[in-house]
Amino acid sequence: MTSQAIPQNPPQYLEGVPRILSIFALSIATFLIVLDYSIANVSIPYISGDLGVSVDQGTYVITSFAVGNAIILPMTGWLTKQIGAVKLLILSILLFVLFSWLCGAAANFPMLVTCRFLQGMVAGPLIPLSQSLIVTTNPPEKKNKVIAIWSMIIITAPVLGPILGGWISYDYVWPWIFYINVPVGLLSAFLLWIYLKPFETPIVKTPVDWVGFLLLAISVSSLQFILDKGEQYDWLNSNLIFTLTIISSVGFIYLFIWEHFHPHPLIELNLLKIKSYAVSIFYIMVMYANYFGAIILVPLWLQTNMNYTSLLAGIAVAPLGIAPIMFSTFSGWMITKLGSIPPLFLCFIIFSASCFYTAYFATNVDIFHVELSRFLMGCGLVFFITPLMALSIQDIPADKLPSATGFFHFVRAMFGGVGTSVYTTMWIRRSAFHHERIGSTITAYSENTKEYIASLKNLDMQGVKALAFTNAEVNNQAAMMSINDCFYLMGWVFLGLILFLPLGRKRTAKI
Numbered sequence: 001m002t003s004q005a006i007p008q009n010p011p012q013y014l015e016g017v018p019r020i021l022s023i024f025a026l027s028i029a030t031f032l033i034v035l036d037y038s039i040a041n042v043s044i045p046y047i048s049g050d051l052g053v054s055v056d057q058g059t060y061v062i063t064s065f066a067v068g069n070a071i072i073l074p075m076t077g078w079l080t081k082q083i084g085a086v087k088l089l090i091l092s093i094l095l096f097v098l099f100s101w102l103c104g105a106a107a108n109f110p111m112l113v114t115c116r117f118l119q120g121m122v123a124g125p126l127i128p129l130s131q132s133l134i135v136t137t138n139p140p141e142k143k144n145k146v147i148a149i150w151s152m153i154i155i156t157a158p159v160l161g162p163i164l165g166g167w168i169s170y171d172y173v174w175p176w177i178f179y180i181n182v183p184v185g186l187l188s189a190f191l192l193w194i195y196l197k198p199f200e201t202p203i204v205k206t207p208v209d210w211v212g213f214l215l216l217a218i219s220v221s222s223l224q225f226i227l228d229k230g231e232q233y234d235w236l237n238s239n240l241i242f243t244l245t246i247i248s249s250v251g252f253i254y255l256f257i258w259e260h261f262h263p264h265p266l267i268e269l270n271l272l273k274i275k276s277y278a279v280s281i282f283y284i285m286v287m288y289a290n291y292f293g294a295i296i297l298v299p300l301w302l303q304t305n306m307n308y309t310s311l312l313a314g315i316a317v318a319p320l321g322i323a324p325i326m327f328s329t330f331s332g333w334m335i336t337k338l339g340s341i342p343p344l345f346l347c348f349i350i351f352s353a354s355c356f357y358t359a360y361f362a363t364n365v366d367i368f369h370v371e372l373s374r375f376l377m378g379c380g381l382v383f384f385i386t387p388l389m390a391l392s393i394q395d396i397p398a399d400k401l402p403s404a405t406g407f408f409h410f411v412r413a414m415f416g417g418v419g420t421s422v423y424t425t426m427w428i429r430r431s432a433f434h435h436e437r438i439g440s441t442i443t444a445y446s447e448n449t450k451e452y453i454a455s456l457k458n459l460d461m462q463g464v465k466a467l468a469f470t471n472a473e474v475n476n477q478a479a480m481m482s483i484n485d486c487f488y489l490m491g492w493v494f495l496g497l498i499l500f501l502p503l504g505r506k507r508t509a510k511i
Helices: 016-038 041-051 060-083 085-104 109-123 126-137 140-171 181-199 210-229 239-261 269-273 275-305 310-338 341-358 367-381 385-393 398-440 447-458 463-504
Strands: 002-004 203-205
Touching: 016 060, 016 085, 016 109, 016 126, 016 140, 016 181, 041 060, 041 109, 041 140, 060 085, 060 109, 060 126, 060 203, 060 210, 060 398, 085 109, 085 126, 085 181, 126 140, 126 181, 126 385, 126 398, 140 275, 140 310, 140 385, 210 239, 210 398, 239 269, 269 275, 269 398, 275 310, 275 341, 275 367, 275 385, 275 398, 275 463, 310 341, 310 367, 310 385, 341 367, 341 385, 341 463, 385 398, 398 463
Parallel strands: none
Antiparallel strands: 002 203
16 A cells, blocks of 8 residues: 655635635535436436437436446545545546536437446546535534535535426527536636645555445446336336346345455445444435435426426425525534534424425315425425534544545435335325225216216216316326325334434444
8 A cells, every 4th residue: 555645734724715715616516416416307308309219218318327426426435545535526527527518419329328327427426525625624613504505505406407407408408408517517626626736635545446346336237227217117027127136135235245344445334333424324315215205206296297387396396495595504503503413303303294294285286385395395404414414424534534425425326216216106106006996986876976977068078088087187186195195104204213313412432
């Protein structure tokens, strides 16, 4: 193992204008990465039509980015040792800009998917490095405040992504969802190179863990495909999904065993011995899965069953970001005064209240009540990611921050996909269940059915047209009842998480 010296006597912290501009640059770079997780979702029909593929094939634009990103995220700590935190951050941004431009200029679908995969890979280290550099370049008394500002980006960008993507694809052309990354990314890289060079970390050359990398790539790629395509292929009833499930499961088992005993692991699993860090990993798994399920289901339901346009659905869910933007600094102040546990307690209470409120929606719900439910969830977001990140790093040594934050955000990204898959599958299957239950009550011998048929005749609707109208009504009612089921489950999950809060209080010895 060899190490390379870094400049002597670097400044301890940033102050004044350099501090403000570095926070701004780290935040906008983070915003671009998180935005790219979701901005392409609503643009898939436009991309598919333009490049001559089906919509099902078009979803590989999303899957390829997620796979590339998930492979590299847990390797952030190892890459930081090889390159240096600041150099790796700048390189990540510049390569992200390059592949964003290539995505926009893609002449065919295979080129676009390849560039999206590479775009996801090079973007992997950016979020964990942004978090660790924000912590190390700001004074301790301001740490929680700047983490609160930065983490606001993590939770609002997925909400803004579909709105921005839909607007650009509808009113302009889809390549601009990628081209907008270029000027913003270059500005971010320029500012960070100017102000963060003195904070470069030592370079420590360690052997490449090729076995660990291969196991990681195979396991993550298989899992991401399962999460993205499982419902389409009918889960374990598909030989492909069943095979990939076996491969992913065995791959992760061997990966964790290999990394535990390897002298220079890609993933430092011994960090999980720190109780506060282990608790934060458990919370991000469950909370982010529920949160992502919530932000995916509502606009999907509004557009599919409530006849909302993509723009109107975006307006309906937009209040989710109001409270985090307005009160993000309050979360940092609360953590400084009370620690991470009380804000998380408030988060669980508010999230569960929002979920139970949504669980009582009916098909005649208006946009105001949808917006109110999203605003209430946004109030919970104020106390969500910032205290969780503070909890995850409170006992982590400074030299272990890149590894700790890399694994934390790897889990966050993967379980966002888990939540999306679980809750969309639950919504679809519970809709089918409720459709069958409602349909079984529509018989010629039911008084309600007779009255309903009479009302259709008054509307001059008979025969096939009446049956189609009736089926559409049953679909809408079934979908609404399924949404109620999903949010009812989410509400109880959030309440159940309160039981584990005491585990985050005890500080353990640093490794």
